[in-house]
């Protein structure tokens with residue numbers, strides 16, 4: 502049942518649930534961000550009811566996840582199974598709540614986590630779902646600007662140390678080169694933003710989730726400049742979004758991406774520490790670069806540390822979200838880092854390596870405060886632009902839905918009734 506059709510006195514902020522979600526889900530650097538939960542639905546699952554596997558539809562750049570609260574109504578079955586990149590967790594609310602009439606159970610997860618409600622065996626399972634958004638940074642009173650030392654609970658410094666050790670090894674990429682990391686989480690881009698002037702990555706580093714944020718931060722802490730890039734299905738690397746839906750009939754997508762959009766042909770090499778070998782060549786382009794020979798264009802060789810296709814589904818099809826969505830999303834987002842040759846990077850590393858963790862933290866905080874001021878204006882502009890585009894997209898979709906009837910949406914949504 503949609504949120505407009507009922508009221509609830511449960512206030513997730515009030516009972517401290519949002520705070521717990523913030524600390525549990527977001528990296529430390531984001532704990533000072535307010536998060537906002539928007540009530541989305543009330544679900545009542547009777548015997549045999551279930552919810553097919555899906556991901557929740559992102560509603561704007563600031564939405565980062567979902568929260569499910571389960572009420573202590575007696576039931577069996579109906580576990581929520583969560584899946585992300587081959588990992589699976591089961592949230593068995595029936596077991597958690599059995600015999601606890603005065604408790605609630607909850608689970609919060611990032612938007613790119615697939616989830617499914619298994620059939621209810623008996624009783625009724627009653628849940629509220631919320632969309633989770635990043636809110637504004639808390640504006641602190643001057644007296645509250647004291648630095649509070651919290652224990653480090655993200656492993657940015659460990660990752661940074663590991664990168665430092667690797668980069669100071671003269672045997673590692675002696676001539677330098679480009680390292681690539683497929684991001685672990687997906688990010689929502691509106692399908693309407695094919696405008697070449699529109700930079701899809703603006704502000705993205707502030708919205709990175711979990712381990713992606715740790716990786717990005719570790720590279721910047723090394724004095725390196727990680728760059729965001731999109732990799733198309735055809736292995737063309739772009740630094741901007743292209744809306745394929747506008748193209749109509751195109752003879753050769755790769756050629757068009759290269760010529761019209763300054764794309765680069767990706768030549769992948771795979772990083773592998775197996776069997777004592779530091780590098781293993783990727784098999785894809787091993788015997789002659791077919792794309793290069795056929796369609797020309799400049800190429801870029803990337804040594805992938807994590808799989809470039811790691812960022813979840815490339816496009817969001819009608820049947821995949823919990824609501825119909827026709828947009829074409831490029832979610833194969835990667836971070837590329839240009840690693841200088843060994844001589845040059847030793848100079849840079851020398852400058853960075855003398856600092857203690859505390860000095861670095863202070864610097865981080867000062868830097869963040871400066872950046873905050875610089876970026877607030879930019880962000881607002883970006884927000885407006887993004888939201889406009891997103892709203893337009895939704896309006897278009899709603900129009901289409903109305904024309905086509907609502908069967909598909911209902912089907913895609915769930916089968917619990």
Ligand SMILES: O=C(O)CCC(=O)C(=O)O
Nearest residue numbers: 544569581618628630823
């Ligand atoms: O009821 C649940 O546990 C999950 C519901 C859900 O996934 C949704 O409404 O999108």
Ligand SMILES: [Fe+2]
Nearest residue numbers: 556557616823
């Ligand atoms: Fe869902």
